[in-house]
Amino acid sequence: MKLDIEDIRGLLPQRYPMLLVDRIVNVDLDANTIDGYKNVTANEEFFNGHFPEHPVMPGVLIIEAMAQAAGLLGFTMGKKQPGDNSVYYFAGADQVRFRQPVVPGDRLDLHAEFIAEKRGIWKFSCQGSVDGKIVSSAVITCAKKEI
Template sequence: MFDIHHILKKLPHRYPFLLVDRVLELELNQRIKALKNVTINEPFFSGHFPRRPVMPGVLMLEALAQTAALLSFESMGADLTDDTVVYFVGIDGARFKRVVEPGDQLILEASIERVKGGIYKYKTRASVSGETAAEAELMCTMRRVG
């Protein structure tokens, strides 16, 4: 659907913390499917763990949150501005079901469950080859800063 150049226009994250490489599918105000290529040169692999590199679960949740933020920004037709950020306000039901290693393609999916009082609630899932790696309900809000 769109590439890294479009993602950089929508999200404030930059290397090494940008965790979405491509958007594969998007239905405005409903759902998104994105891709993260997991490579051995990711900075966290040198310490997590040197003999058996594993992507940290919290980074899978962050990748899901970035994917959800892309869905919201695209749905609103909003471009990245220096005064708008998306913050986590809650993570419910987080489960980690599969190890993610270098060479995996992490598929990131988020769907909007509801929007109320400026709080977005998403159902999210990260998978590798159709097998669930992580899932959670994420709650985020957008705020102007500065």
Template sequence: MTEASTPEAGVPLSARDIQALIPHRWPFLLVDRIVEYEPSRRWIVGRKGVTSGEWFFGGHFPGLPVMPGVLQVEALAQTMAVYVARQEGFGDRIGLFAGIEECRFKRIVVPGDTLRLEVTMEKLGRRFGKGRAVASVRGEVACEALLSFVIPPEGALR
């Protein structure tokens, strides 16, 4: 049994569980479930079922619905945020994007697709972190990037 499947790891996580960890809410919560989580590997996997009713398809693009690449990146960042929130000492601290590097879009994402959102943390400090992120559909890479975040000092966001 892997760590991800043990009760202590608390996987899978539902959208409700995710909302207890990060501040994102509908319509901007872009992770439906966390399905794998292995802190020893610094690794997490989420899922996003892309439906024809998504709010962004009305304008992107009429008659040819394609999930915007920037929202694929956001879904990966939210998955990374769940990983960080589960680490000791991070809990309710909010991370903000610090950078998106090496970003590539390799496949369109359309209604009916399920995005697999995989993040491997490369660095995690008290105020900064970086993770290698890959969004894929049926094993085919849709988007990949190196994402970084910063956690502002207490009270800086008020």
């Protein structure tokens, strides 16, 4: 299964400038994994202040991109339908690691794998990579809530 930006907008509540997943290239419901990406351009708003002379994507936004990919996996696993009023709130990140900066021109590849769910709390193992090298990883916790 693949998701384009319109599919993503139908599942996630985030919009510009906080929508940080451009495309999902694979959802494997047998393995409970998802793969997608964020194209990082020089025009990103956050580069105006982080840092103007040496632009680096803020780590917190890399975590947010991984969490959005995890949320998309959770929604596809839960078979969210149009009009479903549920949302995944970011609830925590453990074992967070950053290995190298993400800069303009990079394609931040996102991977999330479902770990467990208990009483509406979902855990995912997530990774971000650029050119096949892992640049970030975390265990992301999301809480599914009806809005």
